Amino acid sequence: MKSSKTAWGLLAPTLIILGLVGLLPFIYVLYVGFHDWMIFAKVSGLVWAGVDNYRELVFDEDFLAALGRGLRFTIWTVSIQMVLGLLLAHLLMKKFKGRGFFRAIHALPLTVAPLVVGATWRLLTIPGLGPLPFYLNKIGIDYNIGWSAQQAFFTTVLMHIWHWTPFVTLTFLAGLSALPKEPFEGAMVDGANQWQIFRYIFLPMLKPVILIALFLRIMDALRIVDEVWMLTGGGPGTATRYVGIHIWRVVFPMTNYGYGSAMSVLLLYFIIVVCWLLLTVITQAKREAGT
Amino acid sequence: MKTYWKLVIPITLIVLVATVLGACVPAPPPAVEPPVEEVAPPAEVPTWWAEAAAPYKGVTIRGISESTPPSKYVLEVLVAPFEKETGINVEFEVTSWDEMYTKAIRDMEAATGIYDFVYIEQDIIYAYLAQNFLVDLTAFSEANPNLLYPELEMDDFTAFIDNFKDAEGHVYGLPFEAFLKVYLYRTDLFEDPEIKAAFKEQYGWDLRPATTFEEYRQIADFFTLWGKEQGVELWGSTVQAGSHPAAFYEMFETIFPSFGVYNWGINMENWKATTANGGALDSDRAKEALRYWVEMLEVAPPEARASTWDEVAASFAGGRAAQGWVYGENAAWIATDETRSAVVGKVGVALPPLYEGVLDDAKARRGYIGYYDGGAMGIPHSSKNQEAAWLFIQWISRKEIQGDFAAKTARIVRTSTFDDPLVKEMDPKVGGYYTLFKEHGDLFKGAPPFPFHAPIREVILPYILKAIAGEMTPEAALDEAAKAVDAELVKLGYGQ
Numbered sequence: 020m021k022s023s024k025t026a027w028g029l030l031a032p033t034l035i036i037l038g039l040v041g042l043l044p045f046i047y048v049l050y051v052g053f054h055d056w057m058i059f060a061k062v063s064g065l066v067w068a069g070v071d072n073y074r075e076l077v078f079d080e081d082f083l084a085a086l087g088r089g090l091r092f093t094i095w096t097v098s099i100q101m102v103l104g105l106l107l108a109h110l111l112m113k114k115f116k117g118r119g120f121f122r123a124i125h126a127l128p129l130t131v132a133p134l135v136v137g138a139t140w141r142l143l144t145i146p147g148l149g150p151l152p153f154y155l156n157k158i159g160i161d162y163n164i165g166w167s168a169q170q171a172f173f174t175t176v177l178m179h180i181w182h183w184t185p186f187v188t189l190t191f192l193a194g195l196s197a198l199p200k201e202p203f204e205g206a207m208v209d210g211a212n213q214w215q216i217f218r219y220i221f222l223p224m225l226k227p228v229i230l231i232a233l234f235l236r237i238m239d240a241l242r243i244v245d246e247v248w249m250l251t252g253g254g255p256g257t258a259t260r261y262v263g264i265h266i267w268r269v270v271f272p273m274t275n276y277g278y279g280s281a282m283s284v285l286l287l288y289f290i291i292v293v294c295w296l297l298l299t300v301i302t303q304a305k306r307e308a309g310t
Numbered sequence: 311m312k313t314y315w316k317l318v319i320p321i322t323l324i325v326l327v328a329t330v331l332g333a334c335v336p337a338p339p340p341a342v343e344p345p346v347e348e349v350a351p352p353a354e355v356p357t358w359w360a361e362a363a364a365p366y367k368g369v370t371i372r373g374i375s376e377s378t379p380p381s382k383y384v385l386e387v388l389v390a391p392f393e394k395e396t397g398i399n400v401e402f403e404v405t406s407w408d409e410m411y412t413k414a415i416r417d418m419e420a421a422t423g424i425y426d427f428v429y430i431e432q433d434i435i436y437a438y439l440a441q442n443f444l445v446d447l448t449a450f451s452e453a454n455p456n457l458l459y460p461e462l463e464m465d466d467f468t469a470f471i472d473n474f475k476d477a478e479g480h481v482y483g484l485p486f487e488a489f490l491k492v493y494l495y496r497t498d499l500f501e502d503p504e505i506k507a508a509f510k511e512q513y514g515w516d517l518r519p520a521t522t523f524e525e526y527r528q529i530a531d532f533f534t535l536w537g538k539e540q541g542v543e544l545w546g547s548t549v550q551a552g553s554h555p556a557a558f559y560e561m562f563e564t565i566f567p568s569f570g571v572y573n574w575g576i577n578m579e580n581w582k583a584t585t586a587n588g589g590a591l592d593s594d595r596a597k598e599a600l601r602y603w604v605e606m607l608e609v610a611p612p613e614a615r616a617s618t619w620d621e622v623a624a625s626f627a628g629g630r631a632a633q634g635w636v637y638g639e640n641a642a643w644i645a646t647d648e649t650r651s652a653v654v655g656k657v658g659v660a661l662p663p664l665y666e667g668v669l670d671d672a673k674a675r676r677g678y679i680g681y682y683d684g685g686a687m688g689i690p691h692s693s694k695n696q697e698a699a700w701l702f703i704q705w706i707s708r709k710e711i712q713g714d715f716a717a718k719t720a721r722i723v724r725t726s727t728f729d730d731p732l733v734k735e736m737d738p739k740v741g742g743y744y745t746l747f748k749e750h751g752d753l754f755k756g757a758p759p760f761p762f763h764a765p766i767r768e769v770i771l772p773y774i775l776k777a778i779a780g781e782m783t784p785e786a787a788l789d790e791a792a793k794a795v796d797a798e799l800v801k802l803g804y805g806q
Contacts, residue, residue: 253775
């Protein structure tokens, strides 16, 4: 009994802070989402709207298009990050000259703030002035992210991969370092080939780590704002106006707090559903493999 | 020894890569907003300031503004002498346009009192007044006569101050910057005999600043081709078409008015934008204007599609465009500062090209030919140091500092400044910008008095960006935008 009280006492400061900075703002966003609140409207205070904002959202083509673009961006970035991260982690587990140096520099992008990443990539790619368009032009590629929607999209994908693959690699490295050697040695003694070891020992044993990395990356990619905002501003047109940027524009420049809050809540719900679906599919696959 | 090589190899690699990139990349245009040259305050500081500020000595006031040449001038030239004279500390945050609005509006809306003075751009004042964000400075100065600088001379402010008054004529902000968005052109190109002859041969008229849109396009076409033939990086016109509200502003406050589409195409009597309801946003003229502007990208530098007002100024200063629509606050440094501009002494200023009848509309006050931009400094109700803030905003509006301020940053808010010797000396160097400002400023106008400026801009912006990117035709974009504006205005409580 006493130890339980002590535990709660020790946890209390953390729980209070979490409640203040995590739970309360969330409850507030939920509350605002059920209201009309546009500070430049004739009636500028909170006006109860019930579920009107959510009803409108379901048919809001711009929001749905932004969500679709965000999803497409997430699929591209996260799948490449996971594969690259796994390969790099595997590589960095091997002993070779300069491994320590490479391990250190490959994590450097993680230390850079997203806004700075976006600004740097903007300088690299700015049409007419950046080194990337300059050199690509030399080899006959007309690269202009201010004009080509596809080039802008894939440049944001590339930037995000560059920035966040090291996070996946480091997560996998931690997971790989903790794996016991015995199952691998046993499999080799039994004559398993590299693919069999990878498929039947390595992947299942690393699954918890893979899931953590996957969910974190999905959440991050779906919410992305700052680095893409700096690089393309959501353009050209609406080509890179991902859902995070769309929400930001509705909440801040447009000052439509009620509708923006509803969008945020719906995005959170969407992320939870995506992750839950993924978890269900993976678990189901494992169950089927087991039977 | 091993550690030594561990350090040397990566450092050498980094230096090599940086050198190669630096050497191969074409020189970028000069920095967008380099610091304004520091100068001593030109006039003697009256002791009145020290006496008036005595009760507030040690107080710290905080303000926020957009990072523009005038704001940087205030920060770098005017703040320190104020602090020295009054003992009031000033924290003046000069930041990006987006961030300035986000921070200032959030602060005033939540009444947190972080900022004691804020930049009020002319286009947002109506929204701020509607929300009662600002202190009535007329009433405030009447209530605090001891804080009213005796030589403030309110009558000396240009008519621009009227934008910051309410229906009763009470002032809510003291103007500190005002300028025109003008037509800049390269005099060295326009006056080159060989170029003039080639142009006349091709188009049959003498090369000079365009007065019509057809002429403007012909000039743009000519110089784009000429640049290609000469192997120089020169294009026909700047275009402010980045994925940013700047694209909206160039279209709605520069191109539309000069095509004769005023007040964003919104009927101000019934708050409707569709032609079916008396608006003009989806009118044939508006569509013609948008198509013209979007097609101008064909003869603009590649960076035009990523340009805001800053990059437009930088492109022109970098000698990459023969002509363009450029905010006047940049005219001075583009025309005179060799450390930042490649076109010093080569800048001409003219009225923008106009659609037939627009000049007559402007003279008869039925319309306007372009954008008269600027802003004032005001005090939020939430400020906890209103007295000290009031002293500071008077300090930066003093008559005696206006000459140097105007000569350095091409902004004028007082009538007397036009006759200041420094401004007169600067005028020919800036292609007669100040004379044009004085003589034709009344043909330009600020943003329409909409209390819903930002939300409606955000409704329209995606359609303009889609037209720029080719996702929609200009015609379809304006059809959709007009419908969206009508719907949004109803939501905002207008045009029911």
